[in-house]
Amino acid sequence: MSGNCGRDYTRRIYYYETDNMGIVHHSNYIRIMEEARMDFMRNLGYEYTAMEAQGIIMPVTGVSAQYLRPLHFDDIVHVRTKLTSFNGVRAAFSYEIFRQGEDRPSAVGESGHCFLDTATRVPVNLKKRYPEFYERAMEIQEKSK
Amino acid sequence: MSGNCGRDYTRRIYYYETDNMGIVHHSNYIRIMEEARMDFMRNLGYEYTAMEAQGIIMPVTGVSAQYLRPLHFDDIVHVRTKLTSFNGVRAAFSYEIFRQGEDRPSAVGESGHCFLDTATRVPVNLKKRYPEFYERAMEIQEKSK
Amino acid sequence: MSGNCGRDYTRRIYYYETDNMGIVHHSNYIRIMEEARMDFMRNLGYEYTAMEAQGIIMPVTGVSAQYLRPLHFDDIVHVRTKLTSFNGVRAAFSYEIFRQGEDRPSAVGESGHCFLDTATRVPVNLKKRYPEFYERAMEIQEKSK
Amino acid sequence: MSGNCGRDYTRRIYYYETDNMGIVHHSNYIRIMEEARMDFMRNLGYEYTAMEAQGIIMPVTGVSAQYLRPLHFDDIVHVRTKLTSFNGVRAAFSYEIFRQGEDRPSAVGESGHCFLDTATRVPVNLKKRYPEFYERAMEIQEKSK
Numbered sequence: 343m344s345g346n347c348g349r350d351y352t353r354r355i356y357y358y359e360t361d362n363m364g365i366v367h368h369s370n371y372i373r374i375m376e377e378a379r380m381d382f383m384r385n386l387g388y389e390y391t392a393m394e395a396q397g398i399i400m401p402v403t404g405v406s407a408q409y410l411r412p413l414h415f416d417d418i419v420h421v422r423t424k425l426t427s428f429n430g431v432r433a434a435f436s437y438e439i440f441r442q443g444e445d446r447p448s449a450v451g452e453s454g455h456c457f458l459d460t461a462t463r464v465p466v467n468l469k470k471r472y473p474e475f476y477e478r479a480m481e482i483q484e485k486s487k
Numbered sequence: 488m489s490g491n492c493g494r495d496y497t498r499r500i501y502y503y504e505t506d507n508m509g510i511v512h513h514s515n516y517i518r519i520m521e522e523a524r525m526d527f528m529r530n531l532g533y534e535y536t537a538m539e540a541q542g543i544i545m546p547v548t549g550v551s552a553q554y555l556r557p558l559h560f561d562d563i564v565h566v567r568t569k570l571t572s573f574n575g576v577r578a579a580f581s582y583e584i585f586r587q588g589e590d591r592p593s594a595v596g597e598s599g600h601c602f603l604d605t606a607t608r609v610p611v612n613l614k615k616r617y618p619e620f621y622e623r624a625m626e627i628q629e630k631s632k
Numbered sequence: 633m634s635g636n637c638g639r640d641y642t643r644r645i646y647y648y649e650t651d652n653m654g655i656v657h658h659s660n661y662i663r664i665m666e667e668a669r670m671d672f673m674r675n676l677g678y679e680y681t682a683m684e685a686q687g688i689i690m691p692v693t694g695v696s697a698q699y700l701r702p703l704h705f706d707d708i709v710h711v712r713t714k715l716t717s718f719n720g721v722r723a724a725f726s727y728e729i730f731r732q733g734e735d736r737p738s739a740v741g742e743s744g745h746c747f748l749d750t751a752t753r754v755p756v757n758l759k760k761r762y763p764e765f766y767e768r769a770m771e772i773q774e775k776s777k
Numbered sequence: 778m779s780g781n782c783g784r785d786y787t788r789r790i791y792y793y794e795t796d797n798m799g800i801v802h803h804s805n806y807i808r809i810m811e812e813a814r815m816d817f818m819r820n821l822g823y824e825y826t827a828m829e830a831q832g833i834i835m836p837v838t839g840v841s842a843q844y845l846r847p848l849h850f851d852d853i854v855h856v857r858t859k860l861t862s863f864n865g866v867r868a869a870f871s872y873e874i875f876r877q878g879e880d881r882p883s884a885v886g887e888s889g890h891c892f893l894d895t896a897t898r899v900p901v902n903l904k905k906r907y908p909e910f911y912e913r914a915m916e917i918q919e920k921s922k
């Protein structure tokens with residue numbers, strides 16, 4: 343029923359993430375989304391370092407974010423990550439960033455990814471190159487529907 | 488004929504913008520887009536500091552980027568910025584990031600913005616609050632069609 | 633006996649903190665030191681947001697770091713922070729950054745600070761402006777000797 | 778007479794470099810120093826990419842900065858870089874960051890570096906590994922005395 347692996351990613355906002363407007367700079371949400379994605383993979387049982395140890399990298403092919411309500415220094419944020427699509431060649435995640443205690447997200451975002459061989463930078467299909475990850479991701483992605 | 492104010496924004500990629508994959512981290516393109524947007528406004532004759540001096544801020548309401556080909560340390564990039572929509576209340580920009588000497592962009596992106604009173608954080612209409620900017624932006628946006 | 637308030641600051645290294653050398657970019661240690669300092673103040677019972685709510689900011693007047701052994705993506709780091717000097721007008725902190733499971737630090741650093749009135753940016757003496765913080769900081773600094 | 782290779786490194790302050798205090802975050806000066814160092818090497822005729830092409834990296838072993846007067850968004854800064862010591866095994870640079878039109882620096886800093894083989898991460902002596910760089914750096918360092 344849920345592709346978010348049961349647990350949100352949580353941390354405080356750092357001072358250096360704020361800007362002249364007194365709010366979190368919009369570029370930093372993209373970074374927080376990456377942190378949440380790495381945490382999601384760790385909870386899945388396949389951390390990103392394990393993927394890199396297989397000689398595979400997962401670069402970002404696209405990213406988007408909608409900023410709904412500002413975040414400030416020291417706010418505690420929870421990120422709810424979902425694997426929204428996966429076919430062994432490409433993957434997409436969605437993110438909802440909540441300020442602690444709030445029901446409506448402060449921001450939402452998405453990211454798209456491909457899988458490349460680290461050395462050649464040629465696309466790989468995880469079904470062949472990393473089947474245990476493939477199976478687990480297919481399973482998680484099914485649940486998120 | 489062109490909404491890009493006649494001149495691309497150009498700079499080198501910094502070492503600290505690269506990551507473990509040996510390429511520019513995807514979050515940094517969002518920052519380069521901001522630099523290009525500020526440069527675009529400067530060329531327009533209305534730099535962002537002038538807007539803030541009017542008690543108006545222009546926060547980002549949404550952002551997206553598609554990463555087509557990686558960038559590396561010391562690459563020289565040109566950013567072609569356009570004001571794609573503007574009505575005094577909201578604005579949108581598009582960006583094409585080219586590696587020097589290449590015809591196809593390394594990345595493309597978009598950003599959406601609103602205008603707020605700095606003190607109250609209430610939306611303002613530039614037609615009333617900053618008419619000279621409004622006129623210039625309407626003119627530029629027309630040209631970009 | 634110890635000025636580190638009993639608890640290290642701990643977190644993982646993020647992917648976006650690495651660079652082209654495959655290690656954490658040196659500028660990011662300065663940011664991790666800031667996170668640890670904010671955490672130290674929180675443990676002290678006087679978080680930085682409380683200080684800012686008093687109309688006081690604590691800018692950095694100087695910083696230094698020595699990089700002893702590199703850190704990598706996903707490393708868990710512990711930061712041991714001490715308040716090494718404090719007189720109500722100026723403060724200094726020291727930091728030791730350890731990779732989890734290691735006895736020798738990966739990096740050490742220091743930061744110096746003053747206290748300013750937020751509105752006027754004029755130096756303030758916390759003994760007068762924020763006596764409860766002053767007392768607590770004097771006490772902690774004594775213990776750290 | 779001067780080790781700064783005749784030309785300052787100049788650029789504007791970006792919006793994302795500011796923080797909640799309305800000034801440039803202290804960690805960003807460390808990054809600007811890196812930009813200036815890379816520019817210094819380029820002017821020397823030996824850009825950092827050329828060094829990496831030789832299989833040599835120049836990591837930072839230590840860094841320090843003193844913040845004298847704050848910088849703000851859109852300020853134009855000039856950085857005066859000097860190679861203060863060099864022996865083929867280690868190098869040190871100093872930096873003075875000036876706000877345009879000002880005689881006294883806004884910040885000063887220093888960085889220390891070693892030279893490592895990219896693959897083995899073992900220290901190398903440039904006198905043997907990269908003699909043309911060694912000669913040029915010795916010459917420049919002499920002039921800076």
